[in-house]
Amino acid sequence: MNTPGTPYIPGSTVNRLSAEHVTLAYDQRVIAEELSVEIPDHSFTVIVGPNACGKSTLLRALARMLRPSTGRVLLDGQAIHSLPARKVARTLGLLPQSSVAPDGISVGDLVGRGRYPHQGLLRQWSAEDERIVREAMTRTGVADLADRYVDELSGGQRQRVWIAMTLAQQTPLLLLDEPTTYLDIQHQIDVLDLCAELHESGGRTLVAVLHDLNHAARYATHLVALRDGRVVAEGAPADIVTAELVEEVFGLRCQVIEDPATGTPLVVPASRAARAGRGRAAGVSGTGVS
Amino acid sequence: MKTPTESRAVRMPGGLSLRLDVRALAVAVLLAAAALAAGVLLVGTGDAKIAPADVLRTLAGNGTAYQNFIVDELRLPRVLVGLLVGAALGLGGALFQAVSRNPLGSPDVLGLSQGSAAGALVVIVLLSGSAAQVTAGALAGGLVTGALIHLLAWRQGVHGYRLVLVGIGISAILTAVNGYLLTKADLVDAARAVVWMTGSLNGRDWTQVWPLLGLCVVVVPVVLGHARALRMMEMGDDAASALGVPVQRTRLVLMTAAVLLTAAATAAAGPVSFVALTAPQLARRLTRSPGPNLLPSLCMGALLLVAADWASQRAFGADQLPVGVVTGVLGGAYLLWLLVTERRAGRI
Numbered sequence: 001m002n003t004p005g006t007p008y009i010p011g012s013t014v015n016r017l018s019a020e021h022v023t024l025a026y027d028q029r030v031i032a033e034e035l036s037v038e039i040p041d042h043s044f045t046v047i048v049g050p051n052a053c054g055k056s057t058l059l060r061a062l063a064r065m066l067r068p069s070t071g072r073v074l075l076d077g078q079a080i081h082s083l084p085a086r087k088v089a090r091t092l093g094l095l096p097q098s099s100v101a102p103d104g105i106s107v108g109d110l111v112g113r114g115r116y117p118h119q120g121l122l123r124q125w126s127a128e129d130e131r132i133v134r135e136a137m138t139r140t141g142v143a144d145l146a147d148r149y150v151d152e153l154s155g156g157q158r159q160r161v162w163i164a165m166t167l168a169q170q171t172p173l174l175l176l177d178e179p180t181t182y183l184d185i186q187h188q189i190d191v192l193d194l195c196a197e198l199h200e201s202g203g204r205t206l207v208a209v210l211h212d213l214n215h216a217a218r219y220a221t222h223l224v225a226l227r228d229g230r231v232v233a234e235g236a237p238a239d240i241v242t243a244e245l246v247e248e249v250f251g252l253r254c255q256v257i258e259d260p261a262t263g264t265p266l267v268v269p270a271s272r273a274a275r276a277g278r279g280r281a282a283g284v285s286g287t288g289v290s
Numbered sequence: 291m292k293t294p295t296e297s298r299a300v301r302m303p304g305g306l307s308l309r310l311d312v313r314a315l316a317v318a319v320l321l322a323a324a325a326l327a328a329g330v331l332l333v334g335t336g337d338a339k340i341a342p343a344d345v346l347r348t349l350a351g352n353g354t355a356y357q358n359f360i361v362d363e364l365r366l367p368r369v370l371v372g373l374l375v376g377a378a379l380g381l382g383g384a385l386f387q388a389v390s391r392n393p394l395g396s397p398d399v400l401g402l403s404q405g406s407a408a409g410a411l412v413v414i415v416l417l418s419g420s421a422a423q424v425t426a427g428a429l430a431g432g433l434v435t436g437a438l439i440h441l442l443a444w445r446q447g448v449h450g451y452r453l454v455l456v457g458i459g460i461s462a463i464l465t466a467v468n469g470y471l472l473t474k475a476d477l478v479d480a481a482r483a484v485v486w487m488t489g490s491l492n493g494r495d496w497t498q499v500w501p502l503l504g505l506c507v508v509v510v511p512v513v514l515g516h517a518r519a520l521r522m523m524e525m526g527d528d529a530a531s532a533l534g535v536p537v538q539r540t541r542l543v544l545m546t547a548a549v550l551l552t553a554a555a556t557a558a559a560g561p562v563s564f565v566a567l568t569a570p571q572l573a574r575r576l577t578r579s580p581g582p583n584l585l586p587s588l589c590m591g592a593l594l595l596v597a598a599d600w601a602s603q604r605a606f607g608a609d610q611l612p613v614g615v616v617t618g619v620l621g622g623a624y625l626l627w628l629l630v631t632e633r634r635a636g637r638i
Contacts, residue, residue, distance in 0.1 A: 113533065125297075
């Protein structure tokens with residue numbers, strides 16, 4: 001395992017999680033072929049791309065949920081599908097896109113379930129479990145809600161509770177599948193701030209699939225842009241987010257300016273008139289503020 | 291912090307720790323006690339009445355020869371079959387409902403009962419078989435139907451709704467097959483078949499007790515050992531598998547256990563309707579716990595069946611009803627109530 005703070009060396013194979021030449025398919029429908037992705041250790045990696053580009057599918061493969069038909073996903077140098085589920089769950093956590101909170105479950109109980117991979121028939125609820133669960137709830141700001149029912153919380157609070165559950169799992173790698181979908185804008189930012197905090201303070205590696213390119217560019221330390229099941233670009237947002245890339249990946253004409261709040265790239269879609277004039281005005285990107 | 295909902299952690303030196311849901315445990319113990327008490331009452335019930343105290347004395351081996359004969363030979367096996375059948379149906383129902391994540395996912399609705407009935411009818415109508423052969427036929431019918439439902443519902447794993455819908459389809463087909471078999475039967479066979487299909491504990495003896503007991507002794511611990519994994523699966527396959535639960539394997543083991551329990555229970559007593567459907571829901575309302583409530587459901591099933599058998603002998607005057615009639619009437623009323631309350635809660 002790398003010590004926290006080890007810089008990411010592109011092209012090295014020391015990273016804990018990577019996909020090597022994987023082909024991903026549901027039944028006969030192939031989503032991606034020969035896809036290779038490295039998740040830099042200690043990064044906040046965000047995977048972006050248009051709908052159906054295979055970003056959630058890739059995340060599922062990285063989380064051992066989907067077995068690649070060829071190629072392999074490596075976790076600490078071993079094929080992830082050859083490892084027992086429980087062992088993987090102690091290293092890698094996943095917040096799925098859709099989870100169901102059982103009827104009438106309390107916040108504390110749900111967060112406590114994150115301890116499952118560390119427990120056994122004879123070690124069902126140690127003092128350490130209790131401490132870790134309390135800590136996870138404190139870090140996500142839901143400690144006061146411990147005795148409330150999950151059903152009665154707002155969408156934003158509920159997402160914090162689910163994140164607390166994955167934190168209680170205490171994995172150095174944490175994967176989040178569209179954690180901001182269905183949330184109001186203030187809760188989206190709230191959840192992303194929380195993710196950034198977790199990334200900065202714990203030496204954790206975070207991988208998230210996000211819909212919003214501007215959120216991705218603002219929060220990611222490493223961005224992976226997918227289209228049609230292949231990687232179009234990867235790297236730090238400031239290095240790779242350009243008008244050309246956005247047009248190539250999303251088919252959207254835009255200009256990329258500096259985010260006045262953070263200095264990260266900000267994608268501003270071109271006006272309707274400018275987009276209607278596509279073809280005539282080649283190279284409009286990055287120029288001509290309308 | 292309060293430990294999650296009413297559960298207490300019991301910690302021992304050496305890192306051993308258990309987590310007990312106090313309320314669920316208390317409910318299970320009380321239900322088991324009630325079921326046993328109802329059993330004692332039932333042993334004393336009949337043409338020759340025996341007081342509960344005498345029943346207990348006889349069970350302890352201190353009864354008169356007459357009491358010994360009535361209790362040990364005639365009534366005890368019947369009551370034990372009732373307890374075991376109820377327990378197996380209660381646990382089987384709880385497993386099906388938890389795996390399908392649907393309160394309607396019960397063996398009655400899924401067509402397992404009809405499968406057992408088809409097996410029994412084939413033996414009765416086409417082969418004119420003995421009672422033991424009918425039992426074997428019912429067992430085979432239930433197991434084959436369980437396997438069939440599982441195969442048809444399987445698509446990258448079994449999913450709740452598909453399981454219920456496939457089960458309803460199979461159930462409809464089997465009901466038609468059973469109707470056809472009945473029309474082919476002569477009057478004597480048809481009467482025998484109809485009694486079997488209602489579900490009855492009449493004339494059950496020790497030959498029904500031992501296999502059922504043996505099965506429960508093997509299957510129940512296996513099921514309880516998977517209870518924690520099943521609890522995780524309530525949150526959806528992805529969440530459970532992210533927590534390290536081997537979802538497909540767990541589901542296969544639990545479905546197989548549920549099919550075995552239900553088929554064996556049905557083979558012993560006929561398709562006693564609605565116990566598997568109601569027991570888990572009633573148990574859940576008592577424990578107020580979201581979990582699958584396996585142990586409370588098991589005890590509730592045993593209590594329901596023995597209580598229904600007692601009612602079928604006592605409540606309707608001289609007419610002794612098959613126990614399946616009583617559970618059917620009570621269970622049907624319960625089902626309507628469930629539909630109404632779920633509708634009010636906006637869940638269906």
